[in-house]
Amino acid sequence: MSPFEDIRPYYDTEVNQAIREIIDHPMLKAMMNYTFPDKNDEYWKDLLLHCHSIRDFQINFIYPGVKRVLESSSNGLSTSGFEKLSKNTSYLFISNHRDIILDTSLLNTCLYEHGLSMTTSAIGDNLVKKQFLRTLARLTRSFIIKRGLPSRELLDSSKLISEYIGKSLLRENRSVWIAQREGRTKDGNDMTHKGVLKMIAMASDQGESLLDYFKKLNVVPVSISYEYDPTDILKMPELLAKARSESYVKGENEDFHTLLSGILGQKNRIHIHIGDLLTGQIAQISKKISGPAKQLKALADLIDDQIVSGYKLWPTKYIAYDLLYQTDEFKDKYSSAEKAYFEARFHKGVDQNDSVAVENFLAMYANPVVNQKKQRFSIV
Incomplete structure (x- = not known):
């Protein structure tokens, strides 16, 4: 059995059975009725029952769903920098994170439209507590990051996630998307948490320096900018609690409500920018800066510079x-x-x-x- 059994997406051989288990779920019906408003249920059910791979599921169901979201809740999606990416090359996309679902969905939409491979993407287990959402996440090639673990379990989980990311990039040639920090940025300050970089580097070979490992991963920062954040008001209670040095406890269905608001709420214009491949600049850091802690900070600063400079400033x-x-x-x-x-x-x-x-x-x-x-x- 794979060590990644609890966190991995479905294998293609598992896709059809997973679909059959949710084919009559009311949330799937709502999704498909939204995606195919002019078709009856038998149309999309027949298509789903003939789906046998994650790629087919993404292209035939998620992609048209995202296009519908863009039509109904935005004034268009623009892009820049995708011409810098090469086909048949895996990249570690480290991105700012503003929306629970759309950030990765929109990136994959753009990758698909540019003839590039779609990613496997990190998602917190707090967002997939409902079995249907967990199944859907695994059908869209998401891998699960467990949150709120005791320190020892957190260390073991981080090592496992690191190994999965390394396997995807270096052995399977599959690009990976991960946010630059745990959770969405709520205050507009897109800053990379060094803990995320430390976690990624856990899979480096014994004796291999942190920066030498990152040079192998083809790190590419990604900036996503929404003209309006449809969840801006929803973020206020947590921001205010933090400003007033108060503790904040999420409501029982808060994440799910925020997820739906982010997808369906009005965003106006959206822009995704692909930053530079950082391999050369990482090599320069290793030559100029010594010590793992300082090197890690320099790498985080480098990623931040790319994300901040690539961020589209709307009116x-x-x-x-x-x-x-x-x-x-x-x-x-x-x-x-x-x-x-x-x-x-x-x-x-x-x-x-x-x-x-x-x-x-x-x-x-x-x-x-x-x-x-x-x-x-x-x-x-």
Whole structure:
């Protein structure tokens, strides 16, 4: 039995049986009715019962579903940087993380449309507690990261995840997507947690340096930017608790509610940018910096620079910056109509008498501008 049995996606030989086990599930019916609004149930059920691989499932069901989401809840998806990727090459995509499901779904949609292989993607087990969602995750080539474990079990789990990532990249030539931090970024500050990098490096060979291992993985940062975050108001309770040094406990179905809101809520424009392959720059770090801790920080900073600089600054980001800092520095970046729309949404969703709430909501949108200014990148 595979050591990855508890975390791996389905094998293609298991796909059809897994589909048959959920074929009559009401959530699958809702998904398929949304994806194929003009077809009766017998149409998509027959297609599903003839599906025998993850790729077929992704192309014939998930891909048209994502396209429907884009049509109904966005003003389009734009991309940049995909021309830098090569076919038949596996990449470790380290990405900022704003939406539970869409980040990976949209990346895979773009990879497919550019004739590139889709990824295997990390997902927290807190998001797949319902058996249907776990089955769906495994059908879309997700591997499960266990959360909230005691320290010893966490170490063993991290080693297993690291080995799975290494196997996917180096033995199976399968690209991997993983977020730069545990959980979504809620305050707009996309910063790589060194713990994620440490975990990935656990599968390095004995005596192999951390950076030598990362050089083999074809690390590519990814930036995804939504003009509007459909879960912005939903993120406020946790942000406010943090700002007030209070503990925050999620509601029983909070993750699932956020998941649906992220998929179906209005996002306006979306952009995905593929950063540079970091192999050469990682080699330079190993020559200039000594010591694992300093090298790890330099690698995290390198990834951050790529993600922050590749992040598309929509008018909402500039509007929030000018409102937060009471300036008109970026007034040429947005129209009066765009500002009025943002302010109407802001006033409706946030108590204007709560200065902490006001500041945190605006910072959520403004921080990408702040970070690009800090890193002295050209803002376009």
